[in-house]
Amino acid sequence: MRLRPHHVRTRLMLWYIAIFGAVLILYVCAASVLQFWQLTRQVYHGAIEDVETAEGLLYFGQDGRLLMREDYHNHPESLLLIDRMMQVFAPDGSTLYRNDRLGNRYLGGQIFPGEGESGYNERMGRLSDGTRVLLISHVHSIDGRPLLIRLAYDIAPLEQRAAQLVGLLLLALPFALGIGGFAGYNITRRALTPLEDLARRTEQITANRLHDRLPIENPDDELGRIGRVLNELLGRLEYSFDQLRRFTSDASHELRTPLAALRSVGETGLQKECTPEEYRDIIGSMLEEVTRLTRMVESLLTIARADSGELKLAISTFTVLDLVHEAIALVDILAEEKNQSLTVSGDPDIFIRGDRIFLRQAVLNVLHNAVKYSPTGSTIRISVSRSKHFSVGESRAILEIVDEGPGIREEDQPRVFDRFYRVDEGRSRETGGSGLGLAIAKWAVEIHGGQIGVRNVPSEGCCFFMSIPASPSEVKPGPVANGELPNPLPSVKAL
Amino acid sequence: MRILLVEDEKKLANAVSQGLNGNGYEVTIAGSGEEGFYLLHRQPFDLVLLDVMLPHRSGIEVLKDLRSGGFKMPVLILTSRDSIEDRVLGLDAGADDYLVKPFASPELLARVRALLRRGRVERPKNAKFQVSDLELDVASRIARRGSQLLDLTAREFSLLEYLLSNEGRVVSRDMLARDVWKETSRHTPLDNVIDVQIARLRKKIDDPFPEKLLHTVRGIGFVLRKEEE
Numbered sequence: 001m002r003l004r005p006h007h008v009r010t011r012l013m014l015w016y017i018a019i020f021g022a023v024l025i026l027y028v029c030a031a032s033v034l035q036f037w038q039l040t041r042q043v044y045h046g047a048i049e050d051v052e053t054a055e056g057l058l059y060f061g062q063d064g065r066l067l068m069r070e071d072y073h074n075h076p077e078s079l080l081l082i083d084r085m086m087q088v089f090a091p092d093g094s095t096l097y098r099n100d101r102l103g104n105r106y107l108g109g110q111i112f113p114g115e116g117e118s119g120y121n122e123r124m125g126r127l128s129d130g131t132r133v134l135l136i137s138h139v140h141s142i143d144g145r146p147l148l149i150r151l152a153y154d155i156a157p158l159e160q161r162a163a164q165l166v167g168l169l170l171l172a173l174p175f176a177l178g179i180g181g182f183a184g185y186n187i188t189r190r191a192l193t194p195l196e197d198l199a200r201r202t203e204q205i206t207a208n209r210l211h212d213r214l215p216i217e218n219p220d221d222e223l224g225r226i227g228r229v230l231n232e233l234l235g236r237l238e239y240s241f242d243q244l245r246r247f248t249s250d251a252s253h254e255l256r257t258p259l260a261a262l263r264s265v266g267e268t269g270l271q272k273e274c275t276p277e278e279y280r281d282i283i284g285s286m287l288e289e290v291t292r293l294t295r296m297v298e299s300l301l302t303i304a305r306a307d308s309g310e311l312k313l314a315i316s317t318f319t320v321l322d323l324v325h326e327a328i329a330l331v332d333i334l335a336e337e338k339n340q341s342l343t344v345s346g347d348p349d350i351f352i353r354g355d356r357i358f359l360r361q362a363v364l365n366v367l368h369n370a371v372k373y374s375p376t377g378s379t380i381r382i383s384v385s386r387s388k389h390f391s392v393g394e395s396r397a398i399l400e401i402v403d404e405g406p407g408i409r410e411e412d413q414p415r416v417f418d419r420f421y422r423v424d425e426g427r428s429r430e431t432g433g434s435g436l437g438l439a440i441a442k443w444a445v446e447i448h449g450g451q452i453g454v455r456n457v458p459s460e461g462c463c464f465f466m467s468i469p470a471s472p473s474e475v476k477p478g479p480v481a482n483g484e485l486p487n488p489l490p491s492v493k494a495l
Numbered sequence: 496m497r498i499l500l501v502e503d504e505k506k507l508a509n510a511v512s513q514g515l516n517g518n519g520y521e522v523t524i525a526g527s528g529e530e531g532f533y534l535l536h537r538q539p540f541d542l543v544l545l546d547v548m549l550p551h552r553s554g555i556e557v558l559k560d561l562r563s564g565g566f567k568m569p570v571l572i573l574t575s576r577d578s579i580e581d582r583v584l585g586l587d588a589g590a591d592d593y594l595v596k597p598f599a600s601p602e603l604l605a606r607v608r609a610l611l612r613r614g615r616v617e618r619p620k621n622a623k624f625q626v627s628d629l630e631l632d633v634a635s636r637i638a639r640r641g642s643q644l645l646d647l648t649a650r651e652f653s654l655l656e657y658l659l660s661n662e663g664r665v666v667s668r669d670m671l672a673r674d675v676w677k678e679t680s681r682h683t684p685l686d687n688v689i690d691v692q693i694a695r696l697r698k699k700i701d702d703p704f705p706e707k708l709l710h711t712v713r714g715i716g717f718v719l720r721k722e723e724e
Contacts, residue, residue: 294597
């Protein structure tokens, strides 16, 4: 199993230490290499001077042997002089001179052609016993004979000094890392403390306290941004919760009303002796309430499915006017009963693509609503038109249903599409609506990328309008299999 | 006709059983899929009414076993879930029809009749109906009471035709919505429309005559029949 610390703090600190350590080690290595290189340069530089000095001190004795004047310019305190190893070769390769320090070791292997002839040749070399040395070769004429002089210095002291430096730096490393880690830990902790505050405060916000918001010190920094985003999220959550709460309580209330009727009718019926005819009436009355309950549950289920995106749309292309005529064919009898006239006008060639049944239901619900609330003898005007000014190139079908009813108060207008909302509570039972018709209409229109709304028309009643993206032309008449909608759909949870 | 009703909810089972008994069917109730199987192996049934939500094993599983066991009688599924997936699941498992709870008893009777009739010769389409002195000729689209011709709209005519073809049986508003208005959606606000249409039809076929034929059964629906003696 991988070891993975739980806290971001610890993880950050460990990363910090690791990176800091790696950088330090790199630094130590670089410093040591640099120092070693510099020392080597210094030694070479000194060595060249030393070669020149040595050359001046060499001479051939009377017996023809090459000798060195040790008494002259001899500074024993000089490291270079003490460490100096020297061998002089004749042009034929034979050794003419070896100094004491070199002893009987051989300096620097075979002579290669042209060695030391042009200037001073610097290189790393080895003695015959393997000691590593810095080696300088130079050809110098003494008494007319070109001699190859090799001068060498042991490399060990240099390496030792470099190693000392590395050791010293490495020794300091743990302390540096310790201090660095401690500082890193504290900085991270301080940086993360506001986050922890945020987490703690968010934790305290429960479903019952969604109105709480997080305090934001600086809305422009990163933490302020997180806080702002969280607050916005809380706002949306609060709104959804409120809606859900209202919906649940409304739904319970709406279900309770027919249940209460059911109960009291049944109880009253049982309390006295009745004729079969009366019993029939009582049971019939109870069944009517059952029907009302059933309708409501069906509508609620439709809404629940719409909310969860479970409803599948059967997409086809059709004209708006056809849709309107279908809806009218169903409700015109209700309008007739109230002596209302329905007039239809508009372009018969405006096509839309969508689920015919849901969209017809939307039109039907709005139309039914208009018939219900319009006075006897009035006119309901339905018009279909095309609109292009929503956005560039997009054409929309506009359906308007204008009645001569009492209109809807401005402050009530946004709420008429809410579930269970009724402008006039008193009329709800007599007209028999469930208060869900317009909510379902809104859902059906919005899932097709459309909009629905209501406005008052001066000197008339109110105007319900829907705008639905128009299909460019008749693509394929008749129903087609479940397919994609022509437009990117907005969130399905629009209801 | 023998019907097996597999339903664990006793109250509903008894009510359905009584309703079917009253219409001349012989109903046996099984409280679980296992009991249903036991009964099926003991005696023949013409139709099975199967609840989906049964204890231990779902009705769908019971249905699959039943079909793989070679039982070929029609099966009508009773379910409280009516999403399209649930319907497809039931029909795939071998159901012949489904009915969503809460269902109206006329609806159940109509489905049961339809399933038991299946495979037999359908009533000829161009039929003539007669109840008392009300006559309706589908082919020539003529309706009359006694000697008086009735002037009906197309909708009124098809409504009357439907009521006549179900003479003596109560039809619910749901059945009218589906079969006369051809409304597939269950949530369309049609109840008012149906009531108004029935009232108009009644005005034409009943109001001018002493004998009333079209009756409202409060809370259930409508029935066309002779007045009881």
